[in-house]
Amino acid sequence: MKNAKFSEDHEWVKVDGDIATIGITNHAQEQLGDVVFVELPEVGGTIAKGEDAGVIESVKAASELVAPVSGEVVETNGSLEDEPGSVNENPETTAWFIKVKLSDASELDGLMDYDAYQAFIA
Amino acid sequence: MSDLLKTPLYDLHVENGGRMVGFAGYDMPVQYKTGIVSEHIHTREKAGLFDVSHMGQAFLIGPDHETVAAALEKLVPADILNLGKGQQRYTQLINEDGGIIDDLMVTRQQDDEGTLYLVVNAGCKQGDYDWIRKHLPHGIHLEEHSDHALIALQGPAAVDVIAKHCPQAVDMAFMDGIASQFKLGDEDIEIHISRSGYTGEDGYEISVANDKVRAVADALLANDDVILIGLGARDSLRLEAGLCLYGHDIDMETSPIEAGLLWSIGKRRRQEGGFIGQERILREIAEKPSRRRVGIKPLGRAPARDGTEIQNLEGEKIGEITSGGFGPSVGGPVAMGYVQAAFASPETKVQLIVRGKALEAEISRMPFVPHNFKR
Known part of the structure; x- marks a missing residue:
């Protein structure tokens, strides 16, 4: 996670070329508690930074996946819909949410690096 | 957060990693380290210990049972007069319009003739006490039992755990309540x-002096089968058990008949009435209410929360999830929620409007998980 970028809404973003993979941080899953439902955006659609890009529901409450960057959704992790609990187990690896083709790579500059995020949640 | 009240078990919650939240004016654990799902399952399979000390405990005291029962029967529709010694009953305080001020447990004390032990909801207790006192006849008074904590041990293993400390409790039946x-x-x-x-499982509720509750809790937690359970699992357990949460499923506007609580109203009371708010309640018993509380099973995976609109298949609003x-x-x-009576039959197909989308659901019988009471 050292190379990832982080949003104030507790999403992580890992960039490979112009493709960003987005998930929620371990801190976020701890705060949410047991995740019981995940709703993902349509592949081929677009997401816009700061807007809802999906739904994460724990036993207690529903919350939104807030898009940390903008772009076209090129892939979603459908396994989360069948096994939402994997978000609690592997939030920063296999339980990623969506991959987007970045429409504005400069948005990444507005995100925190690893150390800044650790300070943010401390 | 500093103005939140603490129960006598506050330190126990914090020591065990309780995630503390404000609830009804108290700083309470919503969950501990392992989380709501595992706490919930543990309670259904073994036993869970709940701190419910935030709830209100009080005694209604008068010269004899008949007099005290008659006074309380003015305020609740349950048969209190014929409550046996050492027996507990579920009922509701009813307002002038037939709505529910609070739901509560009433126990006729085994020895103390003329004393009823009341347990009311935390968020309602001051209003309840004011309401009760305002309507008490001369010679009967309400005494708050605030120097006592209340804990619940719930689950199939509860009986074996309690046997080590209170053998008398083993042979008690569901809704027996005694001093021990x-x-x-x-x-x-x-x-x-x-x-x-309030979980649908067998179990006990134990009222004990504030300065002794930690020792009792520690003794119960020393059993491998017992873990602490927070408010989150308490809510999911009672929801699966089809039990009402005051302020959500019942409130000042809902009547016990709409809420499906007719079973808690004694036959004699249905015939004789004699309680505040009886006009609406007796009318709804005779004519059936226009809306009813029902179980609702979403057919997909998405949960539907409190406030979700319920529609018929034509897209017309027929009720709301509570x-x-x-x-x-x-x-x-x-x-669970309220729907128009015409849609209240089990297996009726409805739709729930979640984030602007209509999700398939059907009316369900409750409880969602069979009760496991010791009858």
Whole structure:
């Protein structure tokens, strides 16, 4: 996670070329508690930074996946819909949410690096 | 957060990693380290210990049972007069319009003739006490029992755990409530124990002095089968059990008949009335209410929460969800709410409007998980 970028809404973003993979941080899953439902955006659609890009529901409450960057959704992790609990187990690896083709790579500059995020949640 | 009240078990919650939240004016644990789902499942399979000390405990005291029962019967529709010694009953305080001020447990004390033990909801207790006092006749008074904590031990293993400390409790039946002792080493701690709870499981509720509750809780937690359970699992357990949460499933506007609580109204009371708010309640018994509380099973995976609109298949609003979430034992979403009477039959197909989308659901029988009471 050292190379990832982080949003104030507790999403992580890992960039490979112009493709960003987005998930929620371990801190976020701890705060949410047991995740019981995940709703993902349509592949081929677009997401816009700061807007809802999906739904994460724990036993207690529903919350939104807030898009940390903008772009076209090129892939979603459908396994989360069948096994939402994997978000609690592997939030920063296999339980990623969506991959987007970045429409504005400069948005990444507005995100925190690893150390800044650790300070943010401390 | 500093103005939140603490129960006598506050330190126990914090020491065990309780995630503390404000609830009804108290700083309470919503969950501990392992989380709501595992706490929920543990309670259904073994036993869970709940701190419910935020709830209100009080005694209604008068010269004899008949006089005290008659006074309370003015305020609740249950048959209190014929409550046996050492028996507990569920009922509701009813307002002038037939709505529910609060729901509560009433126990006729085994020895103390003329004393009823009341347990009311935390968020309602001051209003309840004011309401009761305002309507009490001369010679009967309400005494708050605020120097006592209340804990619940719930689940199939509860009986074996309690047997080590209070053998008398083993043979109690569901809704028995007695004064007894909790044996701890050489000490006999005075308790009031009832075989009841709010999870749908067998179990006990134990009232004990504030300065003794930690010792009792520690003794119960020393059993491998017992873990602490927070408010989150308490909510999912009671929802699966089809039990009402005051302020959500019942409130000042809902009547006990709409809420499906007719079973808690004694036959004699249905015939004789004699309680505040009886006009609406007796009318709804005779004519059936226009809306009813029902179980709702979303057919997909998405939970539908409190406030979700319920529509018929034509897209017309027929009601609203009042409690909804994920049922860990059911393994999927469960909910309850009110619908127009014409749509209240089990298996009626409805749709729930969640984030602007219509989700398939059907009216369900409750409880969602069979009750496991010791009858």
